[in-house]
Amino acid sequence: MADRRHADPSRARWGRAGLILALLAASAASLHVLLEGASWWVATITVMFLVLLAASVTRTFARGRAWPTVAAALTLPATLALLFAPGTALLGIVPLGGTWTAWGDLLIAGEMSILRQGIPAQPVPGIVFILALAGGALAVLADLLVQTLRAPALAAIPALVLFAVPVVVAPSRSDAFWFLVAAAVYLVLLRPRGDGTGRRTALGAGAVVLTGAVVVPVLLPDVTSAPDPATGSGAQIGVNPILDLGDDLRRGTEVRAFSYETDAAEGLYFKLTTLDDFTGDRWEPIDARERPENTLDDIGDPAGLTPAVARDPVSTAVDIGPLIGRWLPAPYPPTSIEGLSGSWFWEPEALSVRTDTANVRGQDYTVESLSVRPTTEQLEQAPDAVQPGMLDMVALPEGMPEVIAATAREATGAATNDYQRALALQSYFRGGEFEYSEDAPVEEGYDGTGAEVIATFLDERAGYCVHFASAMAVMARTLDIPSRVAVGFQPGLPEFDDEGELEEFVVTTHDLHAWPELFFEGVGWVRFEPTPGRGELPEYEAATADDPATPDIDESQPSAAPTPSPSLSAPQRPDEAPVTGVADSAVDLRPLGIGAAIAAGVIALLLVPAILRLVVRLRRRRSVRDGAPDAALAAWAEVTDTVIDTGGQAPSTETPRVFAARIGERWVDRGWTDDEPSTGAADRTAARAALDRLVDAVERASFAAGGTARVDFADVERVRRGLRSALDRRGRLAATFAPRSLLRRWNP
Template sequence: MSLALLLAIAVATGGLHVLFTDQTWWLLVFFVLIAVLGAAATARAFSRRWFVPPAAAVATLVGLVTLLFAPGTALLAVIPTLDTIRAFGALFAEAGTSIYRQSIPANADAPIVFVLCLGVGALALLCDVLAITLARPALAGIPLLGVLAIPAVTARDVTDLFVFALCAAAFLVLLVVGGQQRQPGLAVGIGAAAIVGALALPLVLPAVVYSAAGSPGLSTGVNPVLGLGDDLRRSSEREVLTYRTASGEPHYLRLVSLENFVGAQWEPTEQEIDRGNSIADFAAPPGLSAEVPTAEEFTSIDIGNLSSRWLPVPYPPQSIEGVARDWFWEPGGFSVSSPNDTARGQDYVVESLIVQPTPEQLLAAGTVVAADFEKYRTLPEDLPTVISETAASIAATAPTNYEKAIVLQEFFRSGEFTYSEDAPVEGDFDGTGMDVVATFLELRSGYCVQFASSMAVMARSLDIPARVVVGFLPGTPTTTGGAEGFTVTTHDLHAWPELYFEGIGWAQFEPTPGRGSLGDYADVSVEGVPAPVPSPAASDAPSPSAPLDDAADRGVDDNAAAAASATQTALPRLLLALLIVAGISLLPASVRLLQRMLLTRRLVAGAATAIDAWDEVLRTAVDFRLPVALTATPRENAAVIGASGGALARLLSAVEHEGYAQTTITDPGSLVSVLDGFRADVRAGASTRAGLLASFYPASLWRRSTRRARPS
């Protein structure tokens, strides 16, 4: 049963391979799985008490996870302390951060592997209790099904059907092994038919059509930019929302702004929800002065199939009415989120401003930036030089930040770059990290995420505050019931950069060619907008075909490096864990050997008696699983172990004299050879299994089957 459980759980957890870039994590998880199930099986072999195997499994799991991930906080590296608990809490928090920062397939770094090991260990414990302790192996299929469902609920179209079939077969093995009335032929036949049917029926049944409001739909998660490429590449286009505006004009709808550029990618600022920031009244937009022309706008939004923690709103919002439950705005980006609700099914009205800065006002902003916007200019120290050099070569000589922004935008829209939702995949890069940007500047083909990230990073390299915004394009004009509005679908998912200018605030730009629209202040065809003038150094900018030596030299993949680091850390600990497990396994044998050595010394010194030697004979019999009994007399046990003649017969006579006649033998040292000979004879006649159990797991250490022959 334990082996069947090991097979089923190992296969089910192996199905998670579709979520990760490498599979070294599975070796560590498999080791934890063997240890937990092995501990339960070993305890079950030597104790009939129901709670002993689960207790042994829990102790093994806690000790092993402590050894692998927080040995420095524990006693003897395996006994948890309060510091260990705090370390585990930190690992959980880091795992959550790592999960939302990464896209699928993700790098299984140390915090994620910690969660996997702990989760699979707990799963093994639960399945062991259900299948063996409670004798209900069928119930063990429920947690196994939960593991198999993880890829399906995490990302669509990634489930491995082969793993599903293999896990179903392993579950059948579990049922056959655990069933009291076994009909393996019938079970295998029914199971095989079910598996084949589950795999074949989808090929002949009509395809599932996702409705606009009732299906799982788009899920933006915590960092929506991570899945944006996958959503854009889906062949099926689904309606997300509809909206109408008082002006009749379409607008970009923002979900969240990504301010932190950590090198591997852009991500939102982590902050607690402030319940004082009611959406009934927003603060004034940062940086917007009264001199900048604005117009009031009202947008009525009806959300359909959008499973998002953020509400889509035009920027900058002033108030929102009609939203159910608790929603709050965050300062800086004005993203609207809820701690306990999603956007799905919401119907609300947003009052916002249409900001209309003039080119003259943007030019007047010059290069001045307030000190509290320094975080929007932060870049990693190891930023590939090709990024900053390219930005400097095309825009460094522009006199103002506004003119630099126009030059950067037109650099991407000039025709040298092409929009492609497939190129990032074929070019083996995706996302928003600095290595992706460096590669994008070489290949010059990508989709909105690469365009937005590249312009924002290059703007920061020119000391212009910049961030990336994720949301939706204005959508398609539609007429419903005589009312004109706009329909937004999954193909309207978009990312764009926003740059900050003193006195104007955050201004939207559109570097992605063929997508979206330009504001009047960003459209070079509008009078007053400065036309981009090539910098004298522009000829030195890397060409599409020029190799980016610097990027290639330093382009070590962050995820691969992190994975290697996690593996290098985990493998020595795994070896240490193997050594400790081996040491623990040898502990019973060591204790038993010490007992025999101490008795030998006492016998040679004359400090032990025949009764002491007989007790050792019975302990040896128990170790080899001979049926001696506590309630039997010495002569009855002697008949069981074959002590009717020879040296053991004389020992039995001495025991009876000591126990009942109160006399002792004169030469207790001679009993050493008697004990050695008896142990050799028993081992010679025992099975291999009994010999191994006697050597490594001597039952006399915990099963009391001897008693003193001396009368009370």
């Protein structure tokens, strides 16, 4: 009975580790009200499992109390590297400089995607990485509290951190079911264990939680219904102007972002912000500092605009729907804004309006802005030379693909001034050789705004507004024309009252857009529209840019439409933004593949000890079969290892005969008596006889003259069967898949 009592502390620790995993898994499952699918949950509990496994294995064999926490903390970055950035890490698990860069990009992408998406959100890699990182860190904390500090009551802290997320983000959608499940597991974790009942309860509760966390979210109904684009009910939409708009444009459901009424003659473009620093990998804002002194009652003058250029004042009342974010939609250039709640300020270069403490959602405000009307002559006569203050706006990193500059020179060969070159670039993209596609960049792997992406886009000739805007802006810089990328919304669609009078414009998520702005001295920043089939061409461009050789392009429609005003003609929205299709494949297929791959990896990892132990046993059997000089010693080594695997001890100080006698006593302790037949009686009889023969053989090999003895490996198998017959099912599984004898090499 001593062996069994000796094993109890270790088994209790493993049981507590299982309960910690079950508690955290149930807590993480509560996030299903915020996220689609199950891939994020599989990735999160995989990281938790490996972290807790590392801590438990180390705790079993290490003497110091700190080593399990160290092992868990080191396993976390190794697992994150393996799952999210294996190509940047040494051997796929040791983080290097590129790994930290990749993690930083994922954190930024995840944070911005959280701001951009509605509920339930798609589990993009950035969001999954954040969850996996948080889950792994909470697993390290929970193991430290429960196992090392022996304070299981404190396990509620990491669990409540996970439960707090849906409560804070969407309290009306919180799921009490998973809270009750986690509470049940928590009570089991607190329960004193004086016998095997606690372990059996823990294993049962863990199995129920892990199974339910996979099955129940699939069976639960969707947490939202399809919203009405006119009202925007039932969803929140977040917009991140810095990252690609591909996910937003591919959003399955069209949701109202805001509506506006204006005294302008036509619908207005609403800018969120501009990206003016091209790093080679992406477009970024040059300066994003908070400027509380820039109050909205008097916004600064737009850069480069002189009194010689005509302009008209425009007043616009805006009603924001379920849009979330820190940038305020406003026509460019704004002169003042009234009615906002919270602290807002304007950025001097872009005149974008931003907040670091409030939110755009639900805002109702009035924007005073200017409708700038330069003439074609003013644009063509603008100086070609780059002004000193515009050097940053023509800067490009080293190592740019040559195809970008070469294509720009080819497209603008006949132009004689910067404005004509800009129109030539615009016509190059709208001339019919390029097509609008939201799927092609994803399918072909060139989604984004970097230099290499642009080079591929120019070759593939298919993309969406981000590609067209980024390509034209970079190509303009190769021609020394200052440029930047603007992100915001197209004018939206007009809505009329019962008498046919224009009532308001409604802007939805399908109106999200990016476009290039080029700078002309004396006029300022001028909007261009290179994306075919999207947007509207300003009047000062339409007459010059319209190419009769391309009648299939929609750029001439506003002036030709038989309506009182261009604003009353419905702008084209791309057919490439289907309500269903892309989202279905992203949700239903990829998680299955990711989950299957992770499951296969975990299973393979769990099988490694069993495979190594099998190799050792087969090597010893071959040594015995071939009659090697050390055959008896090899057979005896297999016997002692089998005893260790089945929960016993094999001290090196014991002689084989004393060892065999102790094993016989162990069998008697477990009910193996001659006068009380048992199910394993036959195995017991054969095992004891075989053990006696093996003792005789190893003594002859060790002490007899010549040092050799004949041995049959079948006797080893008989002893092995006898030892395993004394175990219950769980013990046999542990002996097979977690053989303790393998650790004798590292823990003598």
